[in-house]
Amino acid sequence: MPKTLTQKIIAAHCDKDDITQGEIVMAGVDLVLGNDITSPIAIREFESGSDDVFHKEKIALVMDHFTPNKDIMAAELCSEVRNFANKHNIKHFYDVGDMGIEHVLLPEKGLVKSGDLVIGADSHTCTYGALGAFSTGIGSTDMAYAMATGKVWLKVPSAIKFVFKNKPQGFVRGKDVILSIIGMIGVSGARYMSMEFTGDLSGLSMDDRFCISNMAIEAGAKNGVFSIDEKTIEYETEKGNKTTMLSADEDAKYEKVYEIDLASIPLTVAFPHLPENTKAVDTVSEIPIDQVIIGSCTNGRLSDLELAAKVLKGKKVHKNCRVIVIPGTQQVYLDAIKNGYIETFIEAGCAVSTPTCGPCLGGHMGILAAGERAVSTTNRNFVGRMGHIKSEVYLAGAAVAASAAIAGRIVSPERIGIFYEH
Numbered sequence: 524m525p526k527t528l529t530q531k532i533i534a535a536h537c538d539k540d541d542i543t544q545g546e547i548v549m550a551g552v553d554l555v556l557g558n559d560i561t562s563p564i565a566i567r568e569f570e571s572g573s574d575d576v577f578h579k580e581k582i583a584l585v586m587d588h589f590t591p592n593k594d595i596m597a598a599e600l601c602s603e604v605r606n607f608a609n610k611h612n613i614k615h616f617y618d619v620g621d622m623g624i625e626h627v628l629l630p631e632k633g634l635v636k637s638g639d640l641v642i643g644a645d646s647h648t649c650t651y652g653a654l655g656a657f658s659t660g661i662g663s664t665d666m667a668y669a670m671a672t673g674k675v676w677l678k679v680p681s682a683i684k685f686v687f688k689n690k691p692q693g694f695v696r697g698k699d700v701i702l703s704i705i706g707m708i709g710v711s712g713a714r715y716m717s718m719e720f721t722g723d724l725s726g727l728s729m730d731d732r733f734c735i736s737n738m739a740i741e742a743g744a745k746n747g748v749f750s751i752d753e754k755t756i757e758y759e760t761e762k763g764n765k766t767t768m769l770s771a772d773e774d775a776k777y778e779k780v781y782e783i784d785l786a787s788i789p790l791t792v793a794f795p796h797l798p799e800n801t802k803a804v805d806t807v808s809e810i811p812i813d814q815v816i817i818g819s820c821t822n823g824r825l826s827d828l829e830l831a832a833k834v835l836k837g838k839k840v841h842k843n844c845r846v847i848v849i850p851g852t853q854q855v856y857l858d859a860i861k862n863g864y865i866e867t868f869i870e871a872g873c874a875v876s877t878p879t880c881g882p883c884l885g886g887h888m889g890i891l892a893a894g895e896r897a898v899s900t901t902n903r904n905f906v907g908r909m910g911h912i913k914s915e916v917y918l919a920g921a922a923v924a925a926s927a928a929i930a931g932r933i934v935s936p937e938r939i940g941i942f943y944e945h
Contacts (some may be wrong), residue, residue, distance in 0.1 A: 525772040527682040528748050529717035530768065532657040536640045544776075546679045552581070554634060555669045556643030558625055559586040559597070562604045564663035566645060569670050576611050577673035583615040584608050584633055585625040586878045590618075593887040595622040623852025623878045626650040626820035636759055637751050638767025639672040640691060642666070642675050647820050647902065649739045652748035653732035655755055655769065659746045680745040682717040683708075684777040690726025691784035693943040694936055696830065697731030698822055698900065698920035702791040704783065706801030712745035716778060719771065721750040726785055729758045730826040737821050738902050741798040790935050791896070793918035796906045804923055804935045811843070814897040815928040816909075817921055818849025818876070819883045822900035825855050825862075829920040833866040833943075834925035834936050840872035841931030847889045849876045875930070887908050891916075893931055 524541055534542045536811050562584055569576075579929040584604050589597035601618070604794040608616035617628060625911055629635050637655035641648065644666040651658035654731055661675060669675045685704065690781060705712075718739045720732075727735070732749050739747025749755070756766045789803040817823075817831050826851060840846045848868050850856035856878060859865050868875055882889030891897055891910030896917065899909065905917035917933060926936045936942070 525774040525776065526768060527717060527775045527777070528655070528750065528771040529657050529682060529746060530679060530693065530847050531771070532638060532640060533677060535634035535638070542679050543682050544679050547676060548679060549551055549674050549676050550640055550735070552642055552669050552673055552675055553639040554641045555582045555666060556625060556629065556641065556645065557584050557666050558588050558645055559601050559604055560564065560588045561591060561644035561666065562664045563600050565666035565670065566603060566607045568664050568667035573671040576613070576670050579612050580614045581673065582670055583629060584613055585617045585628060585876070586619065586622055588884065589886050590622065590875065590879055593736030604697040605617055621853065624820045624880055625854070626733070627823050627851030627855065630654065630733065630855060633762030633764055636762070636764040636767070637755060638769055642669055646740045647737050649744065649746045650733050650737040650820060652739065652746050653729060654759065655749055655751040656765070657746055660740065661743040678715070680715055680717045681778050682719050682775070685718065685720050686722035686780065686782045687727070687785055688723050688782065691785045691788060694830065694922035695788055695790055696922070697727060698733035699788055699791040700731070700783070700785065702793050702798065702801050702918065703788050705738065705742050705791070705798050706791070708742055710741060710797055710799045711743040712846070713739065714883050714940050715745050718742065718744045718747040719756050720747065721771070721931065722755070724750065724752050724907040728826060729754055730824045733824070736823050738798070739869055743900060767934050775886050790920070792923060792933060793904055794906050795917065798902070798904060798918060800825060804919070804933065805938065806903050807933050807935065809932045810896065810917070811932050812917070812927055813844060813895040814889060814891065814895060815844060815846040815924050816849070816882050816889055816899040816901060817846070817924050819880070819901040820851065821902045823849055823855065823922050825858050827900065828855065828859045828863070829863045830921040831925040832867040834922055834941055835871040835873070836867050837930065838871055838929045840928050844928055844931045846928040847871050847876060847882065849881060849888070850878055859876050880910055897940045898924050898933060904913055
């Protein structure tokens with residue numbers, strides 16, 4: 524049977540010669556991921572029936588959601604995971620000072636690679652599809668089972684194919700691409716399907732691809748995965764990994780095929796309260812905002828901070844706006860310091876945080892009050908997502924977020940006299 528890229532990866536991890544769409548299979552995993560919120564539930568379930576983990580180097584535990592600990596409950600959750608990691612000698616345990624936002628940190632550390640099957644007790648685990656891996660979010664009980672056995676059950680998904688052509692223009696990046704796609708197909712447009720991205724990928728950096736794969740879940744997808752190309756190989760070589768060359772069969776079956784002209788995608792913003800509620804930024808009336816967040820597992824990488832710094836260089840944050848910049852990892856933070864981005868942010872009037880998920884899920888470091896509006900480079904804008912149920916979150920990329928910080932309203936860089944220079 525002809526297979527999509529996702530189906531090929533799943534088949535390679537099963538004790539079966541072939542698989543069919545909709546079939547439920549038991550697959551071996553290359554990495555199991557958990558964080559400070561989801562891991563404690565998995566640990567309690569694990570300890571009710573297991574003595575030891577299946578592999579001490581194939582589990583990653585990252586303390587990122589409520590860290591540095593925001594309250595006693597957060598501290599106790601992290602303590603529980605810390606004790607488990609010590610007890611079982613988990614190699615890949617990342618805590619304050621050595622941590623980062625999990626979906627930025629794991630690729631940076633080279634812990635995920637092409638051809639892998641990765642599961643994580645966090646919905647945005649689909650991020651690693653940027654490398655040509657099958658990665659998907661699972662529940663904490665599935666995480667417990669995988670930590671004990673190294674296996675997970677999956678229903679083999681069908682797929683939607685997105686064929687890219689041309690290159691993004693100006694300040695447009697991966698965030699604009701995926702918001703535009705979600706605006707086109709809707710938040711349930713790929714429900715339990717694989718979103719497979721192919722075609723001319725030369726205009727999309729690896730950071731763009733991480734962002735696009737990350738938000739596949741916002742279209743309801745099981746996973747998002749990119750074809751493997753020269754950029755994949757270069758990235759993996761830098762991380763000390765060898766690329767597994769896999770590709771979809773030419774006659775693989777897809778539910779739908781979309782051709783996406785990257786050159787036609789505008790700077791895009793998603794209005795409350797769904798990621799599908801998208802508009803081109805230049806069509807937006809001047810909506811005043813109270814806060815800007817630049818960071819998260821979607822846009823906390825060095826290229827995102829570079830883009831924001833280009834916009835903010837020599838400018839000042841609007842007097843009615845708070846701006847919080849959150850580097851995705853300690854390495855991103857250090858590189859941003861070396862490149863002068865942190866100085867730019869502080870001189871502009873931004874607050875810069877240690878790596879954390881923080882405000883993305885309404886955790887800490889930027890909670891919204893009733894009636895407040897935020898432009899955020901995060902991935903969800905549901906009711907109450909970042910604080911009060913009467914607050915509003917507008918999703919955008921780093922360039923639009925930085926422009927909004929200067930103007931105090933949603934606006935493109937060009938509208939305030941800032942133009943892209945290579």
